[in-house]
Amino acid sequence: MSTIKRILVTGGAGFLGSHLCERLVNEGHDVICLDNFFTSQKTNVQHLLELPNFELIRHDITVPIWLEVDEIYNFACPAAPGHYQYNPIKTIKTSVMGAINVLGMAKRCRAKVLQASTSEVYGDPEVHPQTESYRGSVNPIGPRACYDEGKRAAETLFVDYHRTNRVDVRIVRIFNTYGPRMHPFDGRVVSNFIRQALDGRDITIFGEGDQTRSFCYRDDLIEGIVRMMNNGEGFIGPVNIGNPGEFTIKQLAELVIELTGSSSKLVYRPLPADDPTRRCPDIALAQEKLAWNPTVPLRDGLEKTIAWFRSINISEYRPPTPNY
Ligand code: NAD
Ligand code: UDP
Numbered sequence: 001m002s003t004i005k006r007i008l009v010t011g012g013a014g015f016l017g018s019h020l021c022e023r024l025v026n027e028g029h030d031v032i033c034l035d036n037f038f039t040s041q042k043t044n045v046q047h048l049l050e051l052p053n054f055e056l057i058r059h060d061i062t063v064p065i066w067l068e069v070d071e072i073y074n075f076a077c078p079a080a081p082g083h084y085q086y087n088p089i090k091t092i093k094t095s096v097m098g099a100i101n102v103l104g105m106a107k108r109c110r111a112k113v114l115q116a117s118t119s120e121v122y123g124d125p126e127v128h129p130q131t132e133s134y135r136g137s138v139n140p141i142g143p144r145a146c147y148d149e150g151k152r153a154a155e156t157l158f159v160d161y162h163r164t165n166r167v168d169v170r171i172v173r174i175f176n177t178y179g180p181r182m183h184p185f186d187g188r189v190v191s192n193f194i195r196q197a198l199d200g201r202d203i204t205i206f207g208e209g210d211q212t213r214s215f216c217y218r219d220d221l222i223e224g225i226v227r228m229m230n231n232g233e234g235f236i237g238p239v240n241i242g243n244p245g246e247f248t249i250k251q252l253a254e255l256v257i258e259l260t261g262s263s264s265k266l267v268y269r270p271l272p273a274d275d276p277t278r279r280c281p282d283i284a285l286a287q288e289k290l291a292w293n294p295t296v297p298l299r300d301g302l303e304k305t306i307a308w309f310r311s312i313n314i315s316e317y318r319p320p321t322p323n324y
Contacts, residue, residue: 006030006068008111010061010102011075013037015182016116016174018044019222020073025054032067036060039078039183039320061098062090067105071229072113074102077151078320079118081144081272082187086321088146095150096157103161106168114170114229115158117238119279120148121173129246129280132173132238142274155238162236170228175242175281179218179301180308185319190215190302193253194309197262207271209250214280216243217301220294227290235289242281243294252298259302 007024011017012033018040024031025048033045034057048054059065061076077094078084084091099115106113122130123138138148161167178190185191196203224241247255253266286292 004028004030005070006032008032008034008067008069008072008102009075010034010072010098011077011116013040013042013044013056014075014079015040015179016177016218016221017073017075018181019218020075020225021045021048021054023222023226025051029053031055032057032069034059034061034065035076039080039083039186041318043316044181061101062093064101064104069105069109069111072102072106072111073116073225073229074098074113075116077116077147080183080186080188081147083320084147085143091146092150092153095147095154099154099157103157103167103169107161107165112168112170112229113158114172114225115154116225117155117171117173118147118151119173119175119240119242119281120144121152121155122279123148124274124276125278128278129244129282130240131282132240132285139274143272144274159236169236171237171239172225172228173238173240174221175216175240175279176213177216177218177221177242179305182305183320184309184312184314184317189213189249189252190305191309193256194260194302194306197256197260197264198306198309200262200264202267203253203257203264204269205249205253205266206269206275208268209253209266210248211271211275212246212248212278212280213252214243214246215252215298215301216241216294217296217304220296224286224290224292227292231290233289239286239289240281240283241286241292242283243298244281244283245298246278246280247298255299255302256306259299259306
C-alpha cells in the first residue's frame with residue numbers, strides 16, 4: 001500500500017497550518033490547504049503553490065465541502081484573542097460547524113481527523129500544571145467564551161463521532177505557540193512585544209505582568225501534532241502539547257528587550273477580563289504515549305522569531321481586524 005496520503009489541512013494558510021502543510025508536502029503527501037484567509041494570507045503558502053503535491057482552496061469551513069481524503073488536520077479557527085473576539089458568533093460557528101463538517105467528511109471517507117484544541121479549554125485553571133483529566137474553569141458568558149466553549153464543544157463532537165460512528169479521531173490541546181510567520185498584527189504577547197521592542201515603542205504589559213504562560217516553539221508543536229496523528233495505538237487524546245517552561249509576562253518582556261537590544265520601557269495597561277492567571281502544561285501523557293518532548297528553549301526560539309520579524313516588510317501584512 002502507498003504511504004502517500006491525501007491530507008486536508010483546514011486553516012492551512014495560518015501560522016501553524018502553513019508550517020504543517022510545509023512538513024506534510026516535504027514528506028511527499030498530497031496536501032490540500034483550505035482557508036478563508038480571515039487571519040492569514042496567501043503569501044504564507046506561496047512557496048508551496050507551484051508544487052505538484054500542494055493545492056490551495058479558498059473556502060469557509062462553516063460551509064460543507066466534498067473532498068476525498070485520508071487524513072484531516074482541523075486547524076481553521078482564529079486563535080489570537082483580538083481576532084476571535086472580533087466576531088464572536090463567527091468564531092463559535094467556525095469551531096462547531098467546522099467540526100461537524102470535517103467529522104462528516106471523515107465519516108464518509110473513513111479518514112482520520114485531528115482537532116487542534118487548546119489550553120483555553122481549561123479556562124482560568126485552579127489546577128497547576130494542567131493535566132488532561134482536569135475539566136477546566138471556563139466562564140461561559142465571558143469575552144473568551146466564544147473561543148473556549150467553541151473548542152470545548154468541538155472536543156465533544158469529536159469524541160461523540162468516535163463513540164457513535166467509530167470515526168478515527170485525535171484531539172490535541174495546544175498551549176501558547178510562537179515562531180516565525182505569526183501574524184504581526186495578531187496582538188498576541190510574543191508578536192506584540194517583539195514588534196514594540198524592534199520599533200523602540202513602549203512594551204505593553206497587561207495587569208502586573210505576574211500572570212504566566214508557557215511558550216512552545218512552532219517546530220516542537222508541529223512534531224507533537226504529527227506524532228499524535230500517526231500514533232498507531234488508537235490513542236485519541238486529548239493530549240496536551242506545549243512547553244512546560246513557565247514564564248511570567250514580565251519575564252518575557254525583559255527577555256525580549258535583552259535579545260533585541262531595545263531601549264523600550266515597560267508600561268502597564270489594564271488586564272483584560274478573564275485573562276488566565278497561570279498556564280502550564282503537564283506533558284506526561286505526551287511523553288508516555290508519543291515519546292514527545294519539546295526541544296527548543298524560549299531564548300533560542302525567541303532569537304529565531306526576532307530574526308524573522310526583522311526580515312519582514314510589515315507593509316505587506318493586512319491587519320485582520322481594526323482592533324489590532
Ligand atoms: P491562525 O489565526 O494563524 O490560523 C488560523 C487559520 O484558520 C487562518 O489561516 C484563518 O484564516 C483560518 N480560518 C479562520 N476561520 C476560518 C473559517 N471559518 N474557514 C476557513 N478557514 C478559517 O492561528 P494559529 O495560531 O495558526 O492557530 C491554528 C489552530 O491552532 C487554531 O485552531 C487554534 O485555535 C489552535 N491553537 C493555536 C495556539 C497557538 O498558540 N498558536 C494555541 C492553541 C490552539
Ligand atoms: N499580554 C500583555 N501584553 C500584550 C499582549 C498580551 O501583557 O501586549 C498578556 C495577556 O494579557 C495574557 C498573556 O500576555 O496574559 C498572553 O496573551 P496572548 O494574547 O498572547 O494569549 P492568551 O494566552 O491570553 O490567549
